[in-house]
Amino acid sequence: MRGWRTRVHRLLALAAAVCAVGLAGGCRRRESVEATRARAREAVALSQIANLQQLVEKAEAGQLVSADRIAISLSEETAKSIFDASLPQEKTLAERVKVRIESAQPFFNGNNAGLLFQASARGTTIGATARLELGGRLVDFRIEKGRLTASVELVHFKVLDSSLGDMGSDVLESLVRANQPAIAAMLPTLEVPVHLEQSIPVAGLDEGVVQVKPGVLPFQITLAEVIPVNRRLWILLDVKAGPWQAAAAAAGAE
Amino acid sequence: MSGRRWWMGLGLAAAAGAALWVYLRPAPLPPPPTAARLATLEAQRDALQARFRAAVLAHNEKSLRDAPQAGIMIGIPTSFTRSILQQVVVGLFGQTTLTLRNLKVHKEGAVKAKMLVRKRTLGKFVLDVDVRQVQGVLAPRTPTVDFGRNRIGLLLPVRLASGRGEASLRFRWDSKGLTANLMCGDVDVTRPVSGQVVPRDYEVAGSFAIAASASAIVLRPRFPDLEVRIFVDPSEEAWAVVDGVVRDRRKGCEIALNKVDVKEKLAGILGKGFNVKIPQKIFKPVILPAGISQSLQVQGLTLDLKVSSKGVLVANDRIWYGADVALNPRRPAPGSP
Numbered sequence: 001m002r003g004w005r006t007r008v009h010r011l012l013a014l015a016a017a018v019c020a021v022g023l024a025g026g027c028r029r030r031e032s033v034e035a036t037r038a039r040a041r042e043a044v045a046l047s048q049i050a051n052l053q054q055l056v057e058k059a060e061a062g063q064l065v066s067a068d069r070i071a072i073s074l075s076e077e078t079a080k081s082i083f084d085a086s087l088p089q090e091k092t093l094a095e096r097v098k099v100r101i102e103s104a105q106p107f108f109n110g111n112n113a114g115l116l117f118q119a120s121a122r123g124t125t126i127g128a129t130a131r132l133e134l135g136g137r138l139v140d141f142r143i144e145k146g147r148l149t150a151s152v153e154l155v156h157f158k159v160l161d162s163s164l165g166d167m168g169s170d171v172l173e174s175l176v177r178a179n180q181p182a183i184a185a186m187l188p189t190l191e192v193p194v195h196l197e198q199s200i201p202v203a204g205l206d207e208g209v210v211q212v213k214p215g216v217l218p219f220q221i222t223l224a225e226v227i228p229v230n231r232r233l234w235i236l237l238d239v240k241a242g243p244w245q246a247a248a249a250a251a252g253a254e
Numbered sequence: 255m256s257g258r259r260w261w262m263g264l265g266l267a268a269a270a271g272a273a274l275w276v277y278l279r280p281a282p283l284p285p286p287p288t289a290a291r292l293a294t295l296e297a298q299r300d301a302l303q304a305r306f307r308a309a310v311l312a313h314n315e316k317s318l319r320d321a322p323q324a325g326i327m328i329g330i331p332t333s334f335t336r337s338i339l340q341q342v343v344v345g346l347f348g349q350t351t352l353t354l355r356n357l358k359v360h361k362e363g364a365v366k367a368k369m370l371v372r373k374r375t376l377g378k379f380v381l382d383v384d385v386r387q388v389q390g391v392l393a394p395r396t397p398t399v400d401f402g403r404n405r406i407g408l409l410l411p412v413r414l415a416s417g418r419g420e421a422s423l424r425f426r427w428d429s430k431g432l433t434a435n436l437m438c439g440d441v442d443v444t445r446p447v448s449g450q451v452v453p454r455d456y457e458v459a460g461s462f463a464i465a466a467s468a469s470a471i472v473l474r475p476r477f478p479d480l481e482v483r484i485f486v487d488p489s490e491e492a493w494a495v496v497d498g499v500v501r502d503r504r505k506g507c508e509i510a511l512n513k514v515d516v517k518e519k520l521a522g523i524l525g526k527g528f529n530v531k532i533p534q535k536i537f538k539p540v541i542l543p544a545g546i547s548q549s550l551q552v553q554g555l556t557l558d559l560k561v562s563s564k565g566v567l568v569a570n571d572r573i574w575y576g577a578d579v580a581l582n583p584r585r586p587a588p589g590s591p
Contacts, residue, residue: 244345
């Protein structure tokens with residue numbers, strides 16, 4: 001009996017040794033926060049340069065049509081204050097980790113509307129904590145009922161540090177990855193604080209001798225182009241006014 | 255399994271594991287970019303952004319350089335603003351009707367003629383024109399719009415294009431003296447007459463002051479009242495009616511009445527025209543369609559915005575409006591639980 005137990009123990013040790021050596025091959029020591037950020041900055045800058053080269057060519061060739069378009073521009077600071085006003089947002093993932101998005105920083109540069117959210121995570125059972133960075137970008141700009149809005153798409157996330165060390169950070173990253181749609185839903189949308197009227201109603205006049213029928217001048221406003229550059233988000237809108245529509249005389253007469 | 259064989263197995267397993275590790279291990283990451291490399295890339299990016307701005311300023315957006323710098327900037331093309339003003343003004347004037355009702359014009363006098371040795375009064379006439387209605391319709395043409403520093407000038411050619419007038423003409427004749435009474439007697443006839451409004455051209459000149467309200471650019475009209483004079487040209491039928499008033503009398507009477515010259519008197523009355531004042535309030539303030547919101551709805555919350563205008567710039571290509579916004583404390587969005 002003792003021999004059988006020894007054989008089993010030896011086989012288990014053999015299997016464990018093979019697995020441990022093999023698995024070790026798939027792991028890598030986590031990089032420092034600084035190194036990760038430097039790589040991200042490099043990737044972003046390279047992408048911005050590539051985008052800008054195309055944009056500059058277009059602008060220098062006079063092909064950037066903007067003269068007959070409404071231009072709306074939003075600074076990074078204003079966008080940040082709008083995002084931050086809706087934060088913090090908090091959500092529990094898989095009943096194990098509570099993620100809280102604390103603040104946002106927009107970056108409108110190089111034809112790229114990027115966003116960096118600072119977030120924290122806390123285990124619901126054990127008190128482990130971690131700091132996260134969520135990277136996103138503004139997409140799907142649209143005009144709805146006179147409001148100009150954009151959604152935030154989650155592009156990447158990174159656990160910056162964890163009270164459980166590298167292994168805890170890896171586990172947390174896996175958890176966040178598995179719950180990416182839930183985290184993306186926490187990200188606030190951007191409403192650009194402008195209102196776009198769909199028509200101008202003009203009142204008529206009934207002065208006895210002079211009668212003027214009221215009317216409405218409708219507008220067609222559609223999104224033409226979004227250019228994040230020089231720390232501002234530029235939104236160009238195609239606009240068309242008219243034709244004038246006369247209304248019934250009694251409707252708007254003064 | 256003997257101890258020796260076991261140790262051989264373990265050695266083989268270790269070798270297999272080492273081979274597996276070599277096969278599976280990820281390629282080592284290149285060293286992260288240095289601060290100098292990042293600075294170079296970001297300087298290259300910033301230089302491209304500066305080139306982009308210069309190209310935009312040179313080609314399309316000359317006024318951008320002077321636009322009020324603020325958290326939010328809105329640039330509305332002057333071409334679009336011109337189109338709005340032209341359509342609003344033409345739309346309003348094209349729907350303008352001038353209607354005069356119940357105007358009464360009274361004229362009376364005596365007709366004298368030399369009878370044998372001295373002049374004697376043949377009779378007295380009274381002519382009452384009761385204008386039941388005169389209606390004129392305006393037809394504007396495309397206005398000229400020019401952009402000034404803080405104003406938009408507008409010159410609108412407008413024609414009093416068409417219209418119609420309807421009146422009732424009452425002519426009374428009171429013969430004086432026996433001879434006149436025998437020859438003519440008294441006359442009291444009333445006839446309907448009509449005519450067409452005579453087209454005339456006018457120009458409306460004024461301006462819109464450009465001002466920034468808390469949330470938008472407002473164009474406030476500054477126009478004088480427009481004085482329009484409506485002239486009515488009696489129709490052929492109307493003249494025939496007047497002729498009939500005289501022609502239907504006896505011959506001696508016709509001579510006396512011809513001295514009254516009803517046609518000339520009627521033409522004199524209508525020839526003065528009728529004044530109509532189109533009040534300046536026909537022009538309404540125009541709010542340009544892109545402005546700054548007073549509140550935002552974010553994640554089910556309504557955020558009040560405090561808007562501080564940073565000014566308006568009227569340039570050849572755009573009207574620029576700049577404002578900073580500050581977010582006020584939250585209140586629940588309407589309808590939210």
